[in-house]
Amino acid sequence: MKNNARKHIVPQDRREFLKQSGCLLLGFQLMPVVSCEVKGNGDKAGPDVFPQAPDRDSVDAWIRLGEEGKLTVLTGKMELGQGIQTALMQIAADELDLDMDRVSIIIADTAQTADERYTAGSGSIEGSGSSIRRAAAEARHILLEMAAKRWEVPVAQLTVRDGTVEGPAPGQETTYWQLLAGQQINKKVSGHVSGKDPKDYKWVGQPVPRKDIVKMVTAQPVYIHDLRLPGMVHARVVRPPVYKARLTGLPEEEVEQLEGVLKIVRDGSFLAVIAEEEYQAIRAWRLMQAKCKWETENLEPAEEDLFDHMREHAEPPETVEEAQGMDKAWESAAIIYEATYKRPYHIHGSTGPSCAVAKWANERLEVWSPTQGVYPLRRTLSDLLSMDEGHIHVRGVPGSGCYGHNGADDVSAEAALLARAFPERPVRLQWMREDEHKWEPFGSAMILKLKGSMDRSGKLTAWETQIWSDTHSTRPNGQAGHFVSARYLEKPFAFAPGGFSGGSYRNASPLYDIPAKQIILHNYRGPLRTSALRSLGAYANIFALESFMDEMAEEAGMDPVAFRLKHLRDERAKAVIEKLAAHTGFPDHEPVPGSGRGIAFSKYKNTAAYFAVLAEVELDTAQRQYRIKKLTGCLEAGQTINPDGIINQTEGGMIQAASWTLMEAVRYDPQAGVTSTNWSSYPIMRFDQVPEIEVLLIDRPEEKPLGAGEAAQGPVGAAIANALYRASGQRLQELPLTFDKIDWGKVGKLREG
Structure with a gap:
């Protein structure tokens, strides 16, 4: 071998290296960067062991008033482009009465931040945000008690302005940093200190700009x-x-x-x-x-046989949700309707x-x-x-x-x-x-078979969903076989997928008021590697569920908005649909011939953000194509921390879901393996194909924040399918909804019929 190696760099001392490269503040900074002192368990680290983060129950596991005039927020969550760094700093700044320019943040570092497992499931603000809020509120309480004790006055007589504590008497003034005198608050978070009243927030609810975006657009190091x-x-x-x-x-x-x-x-x-x-x-x-x-070895089954193979080789069915009286509901139904929907593998x-x-x-x-x-x-x-x-x-x-x-x-x-x-x-x-x-692991292919019944008044009486799906979670969590290359070593690690996750039936159970609901899962181990893809099974489940609701509304002779509202008890769910309908005039103002509009709704995971969306599509019968003209969404995620951030997340989710719905599908060959190897063989939505996007926001500052990062995925797919039906007269139930699946010779005729 040629000896082309350069002179080796002399390794730095471990602690010095940590100081230079261990802290990732807002955005990403190349060395040197601001250093952060590791506290707690890190002090006990031996010479051969890296420092360890403090106990997550400690105040200084989440916030540190270290350098004079500065606050460092710590989170075990990752910045994935969702803007959580800015939002989490807003929460801490408000609870401690600090200006934003005093605040920085460290993300996801095993030597410094708490173990918060994965950044997933739209849970960062709900999880890390609440922990930071509790810790900051506790810290403020502790600091004010210290000042009150020093001046022998009640805490209620103290005020705080940008980290400066003022007492009732002239000259009674100090700062958080002077009170701490270089120490950290390593006390436990008691959980008994309440956060601020939302009406007193200065930063939460405001569109504080993200500094990392400035770095991105000015070509500074971020990634x-x-x-x-x-x-x-x-x-x-x-x-x-x-x-x-x-x-x-x-x-x-x-x-x-x-x-x-x-x-x-x-x-x-x-x-x-x-x-x-x-x-x-x-x-x-x-x-x-x-x-x-x-x-x-050949991949089996072949791509064209996949969905049949899923039905024939799935494991014995598992009942996820079962209600009494299903048989009776079917027997007494005035209308019974069934439909089957399919989703391919997604990258x-x-x-x-x-x-x-x-x-x-x-x-x-x-x-x-x-x-x-x-x-x-x-x-x-x-x-x-x-x-x-x-x-x-x-x-x-x-x-x-x-x-x-x-x-x-x-x-x-x-x-x-x-x-x-x-x-x-x-x-x-x-x-x-x-x-x-x-x-990479793909989002699993899925089959969803839905069956519903109604009485003569158009009220849903029973609902059954059957799901065929591979796992939606094979994240590494202690077993090396979850790393793909570990399976190819001389001494390979076996891949043990474990049990199937609830991701397969995420959002399969309708939020709607239906007396008898049953969800049945058929677990399937398919030919391709699968794991978590944004929203997991919720995208396919909501696509099927909300397409089915439109189809049932038509069977009942009702408009799709009225039909949904008829079956909802949750007032917050009704509010997003009603606001969207009022803003867009749907369904009263019908579009011109050759175009169509469709609506869909969900509450992500039935526990997170509420989202309703209207899709508008236009057909080009001469070119045998169609395009999405506009997507209008209405989101409610409880207390809004940063409206710009949550709208940006929603817009991105809408565009990504539209791309999945219109064109994306993994292709594979038994001998060649996956053949979707580039952007030509796996097309995604291009800039010139992106529709106009509008997001309406309902802020409820009195409510707790709800996860919103994955709320848009499922409803967008269904809304497009529903709009396409109104434009073409044809129901497409197998994703992606590509141009070739429309019978263009029948467009207009079916619609008129």
Whole structure:
């Protein structure tokens, strides 16, 4: 092998390195960055163990009044583009009466932040936000008691303005930082201190700008892809053509002669190359891709047989929800209606391929990762590498897209394996586009068979949903077999998927008032790798449920808004539908011929945000195409922390769901594996296809905040299908709703009929 290695950088002291690179404040900053003192359990760390975060029940696990005049907020949640950094800082600033420019934040760091498992399920504001609010309220109470004791006055006589505490007498003035005198509040959060009255908020409810967006648009370092460490080398992983393939031939000598190649790493059928420069690694990767030999197995069933195979090879049915009186309801029904809906596999479609950086030195591992869960990742790396968790430090760094369990954890594990094989220097591994498209976990294909009954007045009396689905959660949480490359090592880790998650039937149970409801799940282990994709099974379940509600409304001879309101008791649910209908004039103002409008609604997970949406579509019969002209949504998520942030999240969800609905589907071949390997073979919505988007917001500051990041997915798909029916007269029930599924010769005739 050519010796093209540069002089190694002398490793820094561990604590100094942590100070330089351990804190990820608002956005992402390259070294050097503001350092944060690790407290709590970190003080007990031995010389070979990384500092550990304080106990999550402690105030200083969530907020730290450290440097004079500054507040640091800590969260175990990741910034995935949803704007939680700004929203969480708003919450803390309000509870402590601080201006926003005093506040910074640290995200997802196993040496500094609490274990909050995954950033998923639209739960960051509900979970981390409530913890930060309680801790900040507790801290304010403690600090005011300290000042009151010093001046021997009641707490009620004190006021706070931007961290300055003032007493009733002239000259009685101090700051939080003077009261603490360099110490932290390491007391437990009692839970007995109430947060502020919403009417006293200064920041919560305001559209505070996100500083990380400024960094993005001005091309400053933000993402893991931007990270550059001293002495860093670059790597690429060579993948098999299809799942379960085994490596049988490798052009080792030819690769070793390439300029810049430092090492070929092979462990069983796990194969990678490390080089000085990124393009050198890519060049070696291309050669290995072309000349490696593999023994392969066919994927079964074939794509065209998938849905039949799901029905025939599913596990015995599991009753998720069952009500008494189903048989009687069917027998007495005036109308019984049935329909079946289908969803294909979906790719996450992250803008940039997954990337991670890892460094192995002195039998300790540091990983910079875009993972959604730094602690679950650390636990799983511990299993993969047979090393103590205390010897692993994982820092969360934003990636270029996520939407669930994509390749972020896999690339982090692979970077760790390569760092162990090439110690002392940081190893940067970035997936290629085809890696991302072929090897990430997909959102599962699903079949949904719905059956409903009504009495003569058009009231629903019974509802049954049967679901066929693969799992929606195989996130790594301690078992190395959940890393895809761990299954290809010389001593492979078995993939043990465990039980099927509730993600399959998320939102399958209607929120509507129906006397008898039954949900039956048919678990299925399919040919492709699956896990969490934004909203999990809710997208398909709501697509089916809200399409079915429109179809039932037509059977009952009622307009779709009146039919939904007739079956809702939840006043907040009614409010989003009524506001949307009033704003758009639906269904009273019918569109011109050749176009159509459709509505859909859900309460995400039946516990989170309320969302109703109206889709407007236009047909082009000459070109045999249609387009979405406009999507109008109405969202209610309880107390709104940052209206700009929640509207942005909703707009993004609406566009993504529209893309899923119109065009997205994973294609695969028994011999070649996944064939959707790029943006041509897996098209997504382009900028010129994005419809006009409008989001109406209902703020309820007196209510607790509700998760909103995934609220838009399901209703958008159903609203498009319902609008397309009104435009074409045809019900499309298999996603994606592509142009070729419309019988263009019958457009207009069916509508008139």
